[in-house]
Amino acid sequence: MDDRNWLILHLLYSQKNITKTAQLLFLTQPALTKRLMQIEAEFGVKIVNRGIKGVRFTPEGELLAKRAGQILTSIRDIREEVSNLQQSVAGTLRLGVSNFFAKYKLPGLLKLFSEQYPLVDFHVETGLSKDVLQKVYNHDVHIGFVRGDYSWHDQKRRLFAEKVLLVSRTETNLAQLPELPRIDYETDQMFKSLVDNWWAENYSKPPLISMKVDRGDTCKEMVLNGLGYAILPSMFVSDIVDLYKMELRSPENEPVxxxxxxxxxxxxxxxxxxxxxxQFMEGIDLEGSEEKDES
Structure with a gap:
């Protein structure tokens, strides 16, 4: 069976949906169904049963789908090993990147790296930091860019530190904060805990959450329109001068x-x-660039 068929089984098992799988593979649904029937004929078993809620794998289908993941990983590793034997910097670099880093930092870094190593291409997966961490742990990616102080017992390098800011359209009195509308956004648990701990150290009342949005950029726009205050990492608002910004500080007066x-x-x-x-990243001073962004 060729690589494409193994990929079909792998993706269909993760998506459990013919339409979504066909879209990911840039195939029509009839074409995907035909390929699936060919795989079933090759192995002489029924692989999936269709239902209203999607597809359900038979026991034989589950076995083949799990093997498909293993085979695709082996093929990928073999290709990387062959490329590595050529002693040149070429092939695919697999990166796991937090959503925010992917938007604000990664494009410029990849551009600079590509100028030095034009034979390298990139496979980039984005998501919340906790998901990126899992991808690095599982060897799904070579390198992960993670925001927050997650536990990691292999190789790591701190790239930069962001200040955590209270931002609002107008000057805000900290003593009145529990009575003021706050806009929250979907973020990883590590940052949420950082903010919650700061709040617990300063207030006995819970915050007045008036709005919850899906992204930090959306949260920023709500603040810009005067709909409430927010607590955001500094890079979200480093390029905006028309906002009131206050650094969060610990009881010891250290910046959060x-x-x-x-x-x-x-x-x-x-x-x-x-x-x-x-080695390229070791020569990049993101700490310095972050200070420049905030100035």
């Missing part, structure tokens, strides 16, 4: 910070493309 890290496995350095990227 959110660190961004680069995580990877030491064994990944055996791959030329990974080693080259790590």
């Amino acid at each position: 910070l959110r660190n961004t890290w680069m995580f990877y496995h030491e064994e990944s350095l055996e791959k030329n493309v990974v080693k080259a990227f790590i």
Whole structure:
């Protein structure tokens, strides 16, 4: 069976939906159904049963789908090993990146790296930091960019620290904060805990959450329109001068910070493309650029 068919089984098992799987593979639904029937004929078993809620894998289908994931991983590893034997910096660099880092930092970094190593292409997966951490742990990606002080016992490097700010359209009195409308956004548990701990250290009443939105950028726009205050990492608003900003501080008067890290496995350095990227990142001063962004 060719690689494409293994990929079909792998994706269909994760999506449990013919339409979504066809879209991911840039196939029509009839074409995907035909390929699935060919796979069933090749192995002589029924792989899936269709229902109103999607597809349900038979026991034989589940076995094949799980093997498909293993086979695709093996094929990927073999290709990387062959590329590595050529002693050149080439091939695919797999990165897991937090949504925010992917938007504000990653494009410029990849542009600079590509100028030095034009034979490298990139496979980038974005998501919340906790999900990126899991992808690095599982070797689904070579390197992860994670925001927050997650536990990691292999190789890591702190890239920069952001100040955590209270932002509002007009000057805000901290003593009145529990009575003022706050806009929250969907974020990872690490940042939520950071903000919740600061709040508990300063107030005995819960915040007045007037609005919850899905993204930090949306939250920022709500604040810009005077709909409430928000607590945001500094990079969200570093380029906006028309906002009131106040640094959150600990009881010891230290700034509340959110660190961004680069995580990877030491064994990944055996791959030329990974080693080259790590060395490239060691020459980049993101800490300095962050200070410049805030000034």
